[in-house]
Amino acid sequence: MRYLIVFAHPEPRSLNGHLLRRGVAALKAAGHEVVVSDLYAMGFKAVADGRDFPERDIGARLVYHAESGAAYAGGSQAPEVAAEQAKLLAADAVVLHFPLWWFGMPAILKGWVDRVFATGFAIGVPKPGTRQWLRYGEGNLAGRRAMIACTTGGRAPQYGARGVHGPIRDILFPINHGMLFYTGMTVIEPFIGYRVVRASTTEADALADAYAARLLGMFDAPPIAYRSENGGAYDEEQRLAPEYGEGEGFSLHEG
Numbered sequence: 001m002r003y004l005i006v007f008a009h010p011e012p013r014s015l016n017g018h019l020l021r022r023g024v025a026a027l028k029a030a031g032h033e034v035v036v037s038d039l040y041a042m043g044f045k046a047v048a049d050g051r052d053f054p055e056r057d058i059g060a061r062l063v064y065h066a067e068s069g070a071a072y073a074g075g076s077q078a079p080e081v082a083a084e085q086a087k088l089l090a091a092d093a094v095v096l097h098f099p100l101w102w103f104g105m106p107a108i109l110k111g112w113v114d115r116v117f118a119t120g121f122a123i124g125v126p127k128p129g130t131r132q133w134l135r136y137g138e139g140n141l142a143g144r145r146a147m148i149a150c151t152t153g154g155r156a157p158q159y160g161a162r163g164v165h166g167p168i169r170d171i172l173f174p175i176n177h178g179m180l181f182y183t184g185m186t187v188i189e190p191f192i193g194y195r196v197v198r199a200s201t202t203e204a205d206a207l208a209d210a211y212a213a214r215l216l217g218m219f220d221a222p223p224i225a226y227r228s229e230n231g232g233a234y235d236e237e238q239r240l241a242p243e244y245g246e247g248e249g250f251s252l253h254e255g
């Protein structure tokens with residue numbers, strides 16, 4: 001299988017760097033192909049702005065979404081954006097690997113999503129012959145497995161159902177559902193290393209072994225059962241029909 005790991009940590013000697021190296025080594029030892037987009041090492045531009053469109057009229061008002069679609073369709077995207085899209089299309093498994101920063105991904109990884117998930121590629125993909133979009137379970141990245149791998153400073157109970165930080169399932173929902181599932185990928189449970197900030201060498205190695213095992217098992221893991229947008233559960237306003245649950249919240253979107 002072909003794995004793409006998008007890695008967002010500024011320090012290669014970090015614990016996350018250790019996890020990455022061990023994970024990549026385990027995948028390669030098992031015969032898999034691995035591509036790592038090490039965003040800090042690449043100097044990946046984190047901000048989405050007009051410089052992403054080399055051929056645009058710089059005097060015109062920037063409408064990023066529209067400009068993104070025109071550049072994607074016209075083959076005039078920034079080369080590093082097109083290269084990341086090609087890596088995604090070539091992958092069977094996609095891993096977003098990052099330390100949790102302010103309850104989300106580091107800005108460099110958010111910028112990677114903003115820029116690489118272009119209009120026509122990851123968003124704004126029409127379903128032929130309908131007025132629907134290919135998203136939430138369908139899209140150009142369908143057929144790929146996806147997983148978040150992240151570490152936290154906070155302890156696991158703080159991220160539990162009644163934990164002070166809020167449930168980790170909710171914190172990661174915008175990434176799992178709004179980015180990975182949105183673009184058609186099959187999302188599996190995240191790999192999370194809690195409270196790693198004082199990890200001993202032994203603990204770090206155990207976590208690295210657990211990460212390697214999760215990477216190797218990505219194709220056997222049960223998917224998170226998000227509901228597909230065009231699967232019949234949502235009405236014409238994309239609201240979940242009442243028979244699928246009452247109330248509100250992210251968990252309603254899991255079947």
Ligand SMILES: Cc1cc2nc3c(=O)[nH]c(=O)nc-3n(C[C@H](O)[C@H](O)[C@H](O)COP(=O)(O)OP(=O)(O)OC[C@H]3O[C@@H](n4cnc5c(N)ncnc54)[C@H](O)[C@@H]3O)c2cc1C
Pocket residue numbers: 009013014015016017018099100101102103104151152153154155196197198199200201202204205
């Ligand atoms: C801007 C910012 C925002 C943050 N926001 C949040 C948040 O919202 N929620 C939250 O829970 N946490 C938050 N944190 C904490 C953050 O998630 C952790 O600092 C991060 O997950 C730790 O991962 P690391 O790879 O940077 O660890 P490191 O600091 O590199 O390492 C952690 C420990 O592992 C030890 N270690 C043992 N063996 C090894 C080895 N072989 N290689 C490397 N290190 C080893 C190191 O010595 C160190 O003590 C935030 C941190 C920052 C900087």
